[in-house]
Amino acid sequence: xxxxxxxxxxxxxxxxxxxxxxxxxxxxxxxxxxxxxxxxxxxxxxxxxxxxxxxxxxxxxxxxxxxxxxxxxxxxxxxxxxxxxxxxxxxxxxxxxxxxxxxxxxxxxxxxxxxxxxxxxxxxxxxxxxxxxxxxxxxxxxxxxxxxxxx
Numbered sequence: 001x002x003x004x005x006x007x008x009x010x011x012x013x014x015x016x017x018x019x020x021x022x023x024x025x026x027x028x029x030x031x032x033x034x035x036x037x038x039x040x041x042x043x044x045x046x047x048x049x050x051x052x053x054x055x056x057x058x059x060x061x062x063x064x065x066x067x068x069x070x071x072x073x074x075x076x077x078x079x080x081x082x083x084x085x086x087x088x089x090x091x092x093x094x095x096x097x098x099x100x101x102x103x104x105x106x107x108x109x110x111x112x113x114x115x116x117x118x119x120x121x122x123x124x125x126x127x128x129x130x131x132x133x134x135x136x137x138x139x140x141x142x143x144x145x146x147x148x149x150x151x
Contacts (some may be wrong), residue, residue: 027131029055029111037105040080047072052115053124055134056096059107065096065136068125068143070118080105095136 031046033039036056050072056065056079069075078084085097100108116124125142 027113027128029113030115031112033110035106036079036108036110039110040105043076043110044073044080047076047112049073050112050115051118051121053113053121053128055111055113055128055132056100056136057109057111058099058103058136059109060103063099063135064132065099066113066125066128066132066134067096068121070121072112076110093138095138099136 030052033043036043051068051070052072053066053068054072054075055067058064067075079100085094085101088094089097089101113128114124122143129137129140129142
């Protein structure tokens with residue numbers, strides 16, 4: 001099933017990263033799905049009953065969103081549901097959902113940053129939010145609604 005995924009593993013010990021590469025080179029995602037539209041079925045299949053941290057990356061503008069779930073397939077089904085996205089947007093603001101509607105799944109890459117235990121998803125999500133400073137995350141505290149505005 002990994003034929004349509006780009007799996008990366010490499011050593012950086014002999015390469016000195018440039019300053020602007022430091023943020024990105026601090027980790028290697030567990031899996032990269034280069035096209036959320038064409039990779040949808042494999043994203044759902046590969047992540048069944050897995051807990052972990054994920055990132056949506058807009059291939060047009062480079063902006064990203066970091067999230068976590070105790071069950072990634074359940075969470076990704078929500079992203080791939082037009083009904084869920086429009087319902088969520090009717091209730092409040094979501095920059096990632098708005099961007100998915102604006103740019104389309106074709107223009108997003110999905111990454112599994114890390115698989116972890118269900119108990120660790122929030123702390124690991126916070127680690128990646130602090131590290132990567134994703135532009136689409138409205139909240140800077142993982143697993144929290146603190147600071148969010150409900151309309």
